[in-house]
Every structure is written in structure tokens, then in C-alpha cells.
Amino acid sequence: MSTDIRPETGLRNASEKAGSIAAKYADAGDAQRDLTVEVVDALREAGFARHFVSSRWDGGDGTFGEFVQGVFNVAEGCASAAWCAALLAASARFASYLPEAGHRELWGSSPDTLIADGLIPAGKAQPVAGGHRLSGTWPYITNVSFADWALLCASVGDGPQPELRFFALPRGSYRAIENWDNAGMRATGSHSLVVEDVFVPEHLSYNRQDMVEGRNRWSSDPNHNIPYQATGALMLVTPGVGAALGAVKAAVQALKGKKLQEASQIELTRAVARIDAARLLVEQSAATVDRRSLTPALIARNQRNGVFANEEVAEGVNGLIRAAGTRGLSESYRLERFWRDTISATSHVGLRYDNTRIAATYSALLIDS
Numbered sequence: 578m579s580t581d582i583r584p585e586t587g588l589r590n591a592s593e594k595a596g597s598i599a600a601k602y603a604d605a606g607d608a609q610r611d612l613t614v615e616v617v618d619a620l621r622e623a624g625f626a627r628h629f630v631s632s633r634w635d636g637g638d639g640t641f642g643e644f645v646q647g648v649f650n651v652a653e654g655c656a657s658a659a660w661c662a663a664l665l666a667a668s669a670r671f672a673s674y675l676p677e678a679g680h681r682e683l684w685g686s687s688p689d690t691l692i693a694d695g696l697i698p699a700g701k702a703q704p705v706a707g708g709h710r711l712s713g714t715w716p717y718i719t720n721v722s723f724a725d726w727a728l729l730c731a732s733v734g735d736g737p738q739p740e741l742r743f744f745a746l747p748r749g750s751y752r753a754i755e756n757w758d759n760a761g762m763r764a765t766g767s768h769s770l771v772v773e774d775v776f777v778p779e780h781l782s783y784n785r786q787d788m789v790e791g792r793n794r795w796s797s798d799p800n801h802n803i804p805y806q807a808t809g810a811l812m813l814v815t816p817g818v819g820a821a822l823g824a825v826k827a828a829v830q831a832l833k834g835k836k837l838q839e840a841s842q843i844e845l846t847r848a849v850a851r852i853d854a855a856r857l858l859v860e861q862s863a864a865t866v867d868r869r870s871l872t873p874a875l876i877a878r879n880q881r882n883g884v885f886a887n888e889e890v891a892e893g894v895n896g897l898i899r900a901a902g903t904r905g906l907s908e909s910y911r912l913e914r915f916w917r918d919t920i921s922a923t924s925h926v927g928l929r930y931d932n933t934r935i936a937a938t939y940s941a942l943l944i945d946s
Contacts, residue, residue, distance in 0.1 A: 588624045588639055592647035595623040595662070600654030606764030607657070607914065610757055616658050616764075617691075617723050623647070625662040627688035629670040631798045634684035636669075638798065641808070641863040645815050649856075652819025653826065656918035657764030659816040664719045667812045668692035672728050673801040674788050675745060678780035680795065683726060683745065693724035693770070698741050698785070700731035700772060708778040709733065711744050714754075718770040721753045727770060730785055741785040744777045751775070761921025799869060807876045810883020810928060810935075811862045814890070817922035818859050821852040821890045824915035828897040831910040841900045848896030855886035855893065874942045880935040887928040894919040 598619040606612050612620075620626070628644055630636025644666055652659030672683055672692055683690050700713020715729055727746050732739035754769040787794065791804035828845070837845065862879040865871070894916055898905040905912050 588628055588637065588643050588647040589650070591623040592625075592650040592662075595619040595625075595658070596650040596652075596654035598654070599651050599658035603655040603658070603764070603914065606655065608763075610755075610763045611722050611766030612658060612661055612764050616655070617661075620651070620658065620662045620665060621689050621691065623651075623662070624689075625665045626669055626691050628666045629673070629800050630684055630688045631673065631680075631796060631801070634680065634688050636684065636688040638800065639666075641811065641866045642860070645811075645859055645863045648815045649819035649822060652816050653823035655764065656816060656820035656823070656915065656922060657762050659819050660762060660765050660922060661720050663812055663816050664694065665691055667808075668694040668720075668728055670800060670808075671696075671743070671788055672726075672745060673796050673798070674743070674783045674793050675795065676780045676783070677795050679745060679783075682781065690726060691720065691724045692726045692728055692745075693718050693720040695727065695729040695770060698730040698732050700729060702731045702733045702742060702744065702777070704733065705776070708776060709742070709744065709782060710774055711746070711772050711777050712774050713772055715770045715772075717757075717767045718753070719765045719767045721768050721770050722755075722766045724748060727751055729770070729772065742782050743785055743788070745781040746772065746775060746777060759921055761917035761919070803866060803871065804876060807866055807871050807879050810880050810887075811859065811866070813925055813927050814855075814883040814887045815859055817890050817919055818852070818855045818886060820915055820919045820922060821894050822856065824894050824897055824912060824919060825849055825852055827910060827912040827915050828901055828905065831901050831904050831907075831912050835904075837900070841902070844896045844900035848893045848900060851889040851893035851896065855889040858882040858886040858889075877935065877939040877942050881939045884928055884930055884935055887923050887925075890919060891923040 599616050602613040602616050628637040628639040632638045648659050648663050651662050669692055671694055695715035695718050699715040702709040702711045725748050728743055730743050733742055751770050751772045756769055757767045789805045791802050793801045862882045865875050898916055
């Protein structure tokens with residue numbers, strides 16, 4: 578397999594405009610607990626949905642390095658919009674494991690199809706002639722209010738070790754329960770999604786293990802044949818790191834004209850260093866995937882990078898608040914929203930050492946190498 582890094586698709590530059598629009602409507606999204614129409618349109622126009630779609634469907638065939646910088650650009654305007662953008666890109670990559678007829682149905686008319694995903698197997702499916710019947714409730718489904726499709730994981734059958742499969746459903750075959758009420762990342766609109774006995778044809782389903790192992794039976798595109806462990810933490814941590822970069826700018830704005838005590842100077846210096854370190858780790862992980870140098874040790878390092886960067890971002894943003902003092906939590910400054918959003922983003926269960934088992938895996942590989 579070639580290790581050449583592909584040319585950029587334009588997402589990096591287009592995302593700057595999307596970031597400006599996201600910043601303009603950040604307060605409105607925060608208030609309505611969902612992205613505004615203007616921001617959704619900006620994310621689609623910037624190319625996040627098409628970024629990992631194959632060029633066979635006029636998609637971007639984009640790099641992970643460009644994805645990271647694009648999400649950073651949006652996150653500096655609005656963390657919620659960046660989270661939505663990141664998951665739009667990731668969901669399209671997950672959908673690439675569908676059979677060829679599924680590709681045609683999702684992207685045959687446009688590579689900019691917006692897909693929401695539910696990676697946790699929260700529903701149940703029963704095999705029937707030509708496919709499955711699916712029912713269930715999936716919590717925390719970002720983008721559900723405006724997505725064109727949903728890609729949902731469910732268990733098949735009632736045995737002790739049921740098969741886990743993904744199912745793609747078009748908008749209109751599911752409904753949302755608007756119950757997203759977190760203190761941070763309010764505009765992500767991560768509501769619950771409900772499916773009630775819907776038939777899903779075989780070409781809109783695939784075995785979850787194919788995605789986990791990066792074994793795509795229907796696409797030879799290198800982006801579609803990457804083990805989930807190599808990119809999972811990267812996709813989740815990037816919006817938080819980008820939001821922390823925005824928090825640094827907001828902290829500087831809040832501190833203008835204020836004479837800092839030595840303790841606050843130290844807090845500020847340490848906080849910015851933590852956030853810069855997190856950014857570098859994320860960029861290292863993206864470069865590793867783009868080079869396709871995916872040995873077990875480097876896959877484990879990518880996981881470690883994501884979890885550790887997540888910790889540094891949380892500590893860094895808390896440090897910015899300590900440096901800014903009382904005004905740091907004033908709603909008159911953007912820092913308060915960045916702080917809420919970043920702490921919420923970094924609480925994701927997929928960015929913990931215990932749940933990813935990364936500490937044991939990385940340590941074993943490091944010692945045995």
C-alpha cells in the first residue's frame with residue numbers, strides 16, 4: 578500500500594469561513610441547543626460530509642491532517658459546530674463499509690449527504706427475508722435533527738453473543754426525542770434517536786467487526802480500510818483541542834489590560850503549554866494515519882495520544898480559568914462558553930484510559946518492543 582500523502586481537498590481553507598459563521602451563530606446555537614441552519618449549511622459547504630467519501634462519488638478522498646486543521650478552524654469559532662463537523666466526516670467514513678448498493682443510495686446523487694451515527698449497540702434487529710427489522714433507542718446522537726441518514730449499531734438475535742451490525746436508515750424512518758440538556762456543547766443537539774420496527778434492506782447493513790478491524794469488503798480506498806483504534810480517539814479529541822485553542826484567544830481577550838500576579842502568570846503559561854502539547858499530539862496522530870504506518874505500536878500510540886491530549890486540554894482550560902479569575906467565568910466573555918464546551922467534550926467516555934484499555938495495550942507494546 579502506498580504511503581504517499583494525498584493532496585489537500587480545500588477543507589482547510591473552506592473551514593475558515595465555516596468557523597467565522599459558526600462563531601457568529603454560536604450564542605444562538607447555545608440558546609436553542611442545536612446548530613442554526615446557517616451553520617449546518619456552512620459545514621456542508623465547507624466539505625466535512627464529503628471529506629472521507631470516495632472520489633468515485635465525487636467525494637474528497639481527504640487526509641486526516643487536513644481534517645484536523647479543518648476541525649480546529651471551526652472549533653475556534655464554536656466547539657459545538659466543530660464536534661458536529663467532526664462526526665459528519667467520521668460517519669461518512671463508517672458508512673463506507675456498506676455494500677456497493679448502499680454507497681449508491683447514500684452518495685449517488687450527492688457526496689454531501691449528512692450522516693449521524695450511533696456507535697453504541699443500543700437497539701435490536703431481527704433477520705427477515707431481504708434484510709432486518711430494527712427497533713431501539715439510541716442516546717446522544719449528534720446531528721440527528723438535520724441529518725439525511727442515520728447509521729446505527731444494534732445487536733442481532735437474542736443469543737448470549739449476538740452479532741453486532743450497523744444499519745443505515747434515511748431521514749423519516751426514525752424520530753428524535755429532544756432531551757439534550759448538558760451544560761456544555763449545547764448546540765450539538767445530541768438528542769436521542771428512536772426507531773420503531775423499521776425494515777432495513779441487506780445493502781444498508783454491515784458487520785460491526787469489519788469497521789473495527791478496518792476490513793472493508795466494498796471499498797479499496799485507503800481511508801476506508803483503517804482499524805477503528807487508529808482513528809477513534811483522534812476523531813473524538815480534535816474538537817476539544819480546537820476549542821481549547823479558541824479558549825486561549827478568549828482568555829487573552831479577557832485578560833487585556835489586567836495586571837497579572839505571578840501565580841496567574843504561571844497558570845497562564847502552564848495552561849497554554851498543555852494545550853499546545855495536545856495540539857501537537859493530535860497532529861502527530863493524523864500524520865501517522867496519513868502515512869499508513871499503522872503498526873500495532875503506532876495504533877496504540879494514536880490511542881494514547883488521544884486520551885492524554887484530552888487530559889491536557891481539560892487541565893489547560895481549567896488553568897485558563899484560574900489565570901483569568903472571576904472574569905473568566907463571566908458570560909460577558911467568550912472564555913466561559915469555551916470552558917463549558919471543552920469540559921463537556923473532554924468528558925466523553927471514548928477518551929478514557931480504562932474504557933479504551935490503552936494503558937495496558939500501550940505499556941505491553943512498549944516493553945515488548
